[in-house]
Amino acid sequence: MGTFVPNTKAQQQEMLKEIGFEKLDDLFAHIPDAVKFKDELDLPSGMSEMEAGKEIRKIAAKNRIYDTVFRGAGAYRHYIPAIVGSVLSNETLQTAYTPYQAEISQGVLQSIFEYQTMICDLTGMDVSNASVYDGGTAAGEAVAMCRGRKSNRALVSACIQPSVMKVIETYCFGNEMELVVIPEKDGKTDVEALKELMTEDTSCVLIQHPNYYGSLEDAEEIGEIAHSVKNCRFIMSVNPITLGTMRTPREYGADFAVGEGQPLGLPLAFGGPFLGFMASVDSMKRNLPGRIVGQTVDHNGKTGYVLTLQAREQHIRREKASSNICSNQALCALAVGVYLSAMGSEGLKNVASQCYSKAHYMAQKLAEAGFEIENEEFFHEFVTSSDKKASDVLKALDDEGILGGLPLDDNRILWCCTEMNTKIDIDKAVAIVKEVK
Amino acid sequence: MLIFEKSRPGRGCSAIPACDVEQYTLPDDDMRQSDLHLPEMAEVDLSRHYTELAKKAHGVNDGFYPLGSCTMKYNPKINEQMAGLDGFTQIHPLQPVDTVQGCLQILKETEDALSAITGMSNFTLQPAAGAHGEFTGLLLIKAYHLSNGDTQRRKIIVPDSAHGTNPASAVMAGMEVINVDSDDKGLVDVEKLRQVCEGNDEIAGLMLTNPNTAGLFDPNIKEITDIIHECGGQCYYDGANLNAVMGWARPGDMGFDCVHLNLHKTFSTPHGGGGPGSGPVGCKEHLAKFMPGVYAVEKDGVYDFAKAPESLGEMKNFYGNFLVAVKALTYIRMLGKEGIPEASKNAVLNANYMMKKLSAAYDIAFKPEVCMHEFVMDLARQAKETGVTAMDIAKGLLDNNIHPPTMYFPLTVHEALMAEPCETESKETLDAAIDVFLSLNDIAYSNPEKLHQAPVKTPVTRLDEVGAARHPVLKYEFE
Missing domain, CATH: 3.40.640.10 (Type I PLP-dependent aspartate aminotransferase-like (Major domain))
Structure with missing residues (x-):
């Protein structure tokens, strides 16, 4: 049996004696017999670190690691500089709790303040929170916080990542907001349909840009339509990598920028932990859920950082809080801070432009190989359709250690390129799929 | 110093190779209009920045962390x-x-x-x-x-x-x-x-x-x-x-x-x-x-x-x-099936040991004969007799490299300090912490002002939280 209890049996006895008990079991004597668990737990016996490590490694080895990945759809393989893992493995930063005691948590608080600054810089927004669980919950929380006394209706584009839509549905199942899906037209949000759907009680319009299919939405126009109704907010869900080169949500007219932060320095990790970022214009800051760090001074006038605007939060407001969120994804936010600092402005621009340049190169090569590209303008994801069966195409790639795009149906595939995909990899993949009958 | 103040144009890390395909151009209309201000840092400065931040933080590896209801047990490597x-x-x-x-x-x-x-x-x-x-x-x-x-x-x-x-x-x-x-x-x-x-x-x-x-x-x-x-x-x-x-x-x-x-x-x-x-x-x-x-x-x-x-x-x-x-x-x-109940047993033992020893100076809320994994001290008496509050004792602990218990919770106890020692702490650690708690109580009666001023050994002293909320500064402003 493994244990992390330092007290020896003799010490345990000594301590028991000092508090007037004979056996450890006596400390549980007050638990009523009717609810006391008397069996043995249905678990394997404990083991040493060496044995447990061996078992878990064996389990990990059953997973397949692909050399080359052309799949995104909500989780993206980017290069993660070594410094990110190195900082994250710092025991103090890793094992600290939420920074309630500001005087001994300045390091954690400052890192969050820096993260907030970077998210605001990327998105063009005024205020960022310290993170939520992921891109899906960020969208769900954003929709929930737009709800007004007379506006209980959220309009959400059909072209967002399907799992994010499901999360928004769940949040609306909870708070009983009306959720209306703006239909898709030719792989993009149907702007004309949106105009028809706008009503006086619409609280928000949410789109993903670039959308699930990789296409650029008519974001500015959608924002103007959203703002045609008083107190209706425009929420944009964005892939933060795009912000290295693309217009910010603020520049498109958004009130909120949310999204999945995973591309900024977090591994694929079978889907988590990731992090959701949430930023808003200044006027909405008191509606933001979760932790926010602010700058202040100590008794001696020295600059320091604290959790602030806490009147929004559950531990103060209980049932009147803007959200129930407590733990967030702080260590992931730290990873984002380190990643963005290692890349710098030029590095992020480089990653962004490599993403869309490589995606366009691959799309062109696939088009030459007989695939139809469904998108007009896209960033680093695009959809192909073809007479070739998607399953055959993906199988042929799989045989060569390549994870192809995500099959959308029998003949359509959603592809993704990042800076990790070399020209040689792309050429090889295209050559393989060209041969598929 | 914030990382943005350490940034110098032209510095960077060599993370990504040059692009090996032709550069594509997206429509002008969708391109970013504002400048980016991400830090430009050499890797060495980046590494030192975060090492410095870590020195101004407190994790389970840094010392005792009896934060009630948060179960800050040791995190095995x-x-x-x-x-x-x-x-x-x-x-x-x-x-x-x-x-x-x-x-x-x-x-x-x-x-x-x-x-x-x-x-x-x-x-x-x-x-x-x-x-x-x-x-x-x-x-x-x-x-x-x-x-x-x-x-x-x-x-x-x-x-x-x-x-x-x-x-x-x-x-x-x-x-x-x-x-x-x-x-x-x-x-x-x-x-x-x-x-x-x-x-x-x-x-x-x-x-x-x-x-x-x-x-x-x-x-x-x-x-x-x-x-x-x-x-x-x-x-x-x-x-x-x-x-x-x-x-x-x-x-x-x-x-x-x-x-x-x-x-x-x-x-x-x-x-x-x-x-x-x-x-x-x-x-x-x-x-x-x-x-x-x-x-x-x-x-x-x-x-x-x-x-x-x-x-x-x-x-x-x-x-x-x-x-x-x-x-x-x-x-x-x-x-395994043996070690998991063993962990709970020792969590409860450590909590009762600490509760018993601290009850010499601190009132225990609801006066239980036996507690489970945590217990709540009620400092209403100290607050009334000395003016030293749960907050002051907590801040005094900071100067002794102990993370304070959860403060002012549960809401049913007004001057609450809720302590959860966890099973992964030794008797020696508990005894040392108990001594600190007892000495802080002595100081409350002999020199309360000292505790009002605590902490003094931390990177910053007590921070102006009211000011932070009233005039929120939530990001660094670039020039």
Whole structure:
């Protein structure tokens, strides 16, 4: 049996004696017999670190690691500089709790303040929170916080990542907001349909840009339509990598920028932990859920950082809080801070432009190989359709250690390129799929 | 100094090679108009920046961390090593199922282990944190009532000693909170509960922590859950305090219908300065058909995904904070069926030892003969006699390299310090901490001003929180 209890049996006895008990079991004597668990737990016996490590490694080895990945759809393989893992493995930063005691948590608080600054810089927004669980919950929380006394209706584009839509549905199942899906037209949000759907009680319009299919939405126009109704907010869900080169949500007219932060320095990790970022214009800051760090001074006038605007939060407001969120994804936010600092402005621009340049190169090569590209303008994801069966195409790639795009149906595939995909990899993949009958 | 102030144009790290395909041009109209101001740093300066930040933080490795209800136990290093394996970190969540058999095995074994420990039939690992788990559990209860046509069941009972997340989660689930006061022993007032519930067909259920936030196991627990069930409600167990009772009492046997656990508390995964956590939710069979997300099933050694037939939907993308589950399972495998009850036993021993020793100077709220994993000191007497508050003692602890107990919680005790020492602390550590607590009490009576001024040895002294909220500065302003 493994244990992390330092007290020896003799010490345990000594301590028991000092508090007037004979056996450890006596400390549980007050638990009523009717609810006391008397069996043995249905678990394997404990083991040493060496044995447990061996078992878990064996389990990990059953997973397949692909050399080359052309799949995104909500989780993206980017290069993660070594410094990110190195900082994250710092025991103090890793094992600290939420920074309630500001005087001994300045390091954690400052890192969050820096993260907030970077998210605001990327998105063009005024205020960022310290993170939520992921891109899906960020969208769900954003929709929930737009709800007004007379506006209980959220309009959400059909072209967002399907799992994010499901999360928004769940949040609306909870708070009983009306959720209306703006239909898709030719792989993009149907702007004309949106105009028809706008009503006086619409609280928000949410789109993903670039959308699930990789296409650029008519974001500015959608924002103007959203703002045609008083107190209706425009929420944009964005892939933060795009912000290295693309217009910010603020520049498109958004009130909120949310999204999945995973591309900024977090591994694929079978889907988590990731992090959701949430930023808003200044006027909405008191509606933001979760932790926010602010700058202040100590008794001696020295600059320091604290959790602030806490009147929004559950531990103060209980049932009147803007959200129930407590733990967030702080260590992931730290990873984002380190990643963005290692890349710098030029590095992020480089990653962004490599993403869309490589995606366009691959799309062109696939088009030459007989695939139809469904998108007009896209960033680093695009959809192909073809007479070739998607399953055959993906199988042929799989045989060569390549994870192809995500099959959308029998003949359509959603592809993704990042800076990790070399020209040689792309050429090889295209050559393989060209041969598929 | 902020990282932005250390940035120098022209510096950078050599992370990415040059582009090997022709540069594409996106439409001008969609290009960024404003400048980016990300830091431009050489790797050496970056490394030193974060090392410096780490020196101004306090983790479990830095010293004793008896933060009540947060279970700051030691985080074994093997957990991190396992979660860092390429076989887990490099796996795309949407890979074909035959290529993620190991991930599914992790999910399945973790789900099964948590079911065994709590007496539940099913678990989902999708919720990302405790509060997210509460939201999930309440939606399960909501789905259950709706499927029975009980649309009027919208009231959820939450004791006044509950974590603040409980009422906040209830509101997110569209429920109305009924607060029920505790009795003078800090326990659920069974008679009051009965009055609220009897014949009340609007009751959706009850949210309860047991042991509660005062560290007390409610001996009437079965009666309490029976009262809720008799009026048609469901019982939700907030698992924040499970570390007290593993292998000794299971929420399922206490009459709870669903439960959330905090892997980042009870199952030794680190808190990361506020996350990522993981808040798996377990339920009994009658709620299983509503479970969110997907779960893992196994047949003849082959794993697959399965979905509950009337699933309430998705709580987040994909399968939860997966790497946190890897850490928790590693821990469970090491401790095993013997080590898990052993951990709870020692958590309770350490708490009682500390409570007994500290009761020489501090009043213990509700004066229990025996506590579970944590206990609450009530400093009302010190505050009245010396002006030294729970806050002042907490700040005094900072100067002694001890993370203070949870302050001003539960709300039922006004000058509360709630201490949870955990099983991973030695008698020597506890004795040293006890000496510090006792000496701070002496100082409260001899030199209270010293404690009002504390801390003095930390990187900053007490910060102006009021000013921070009144004139919020929430990001660095670039010139």
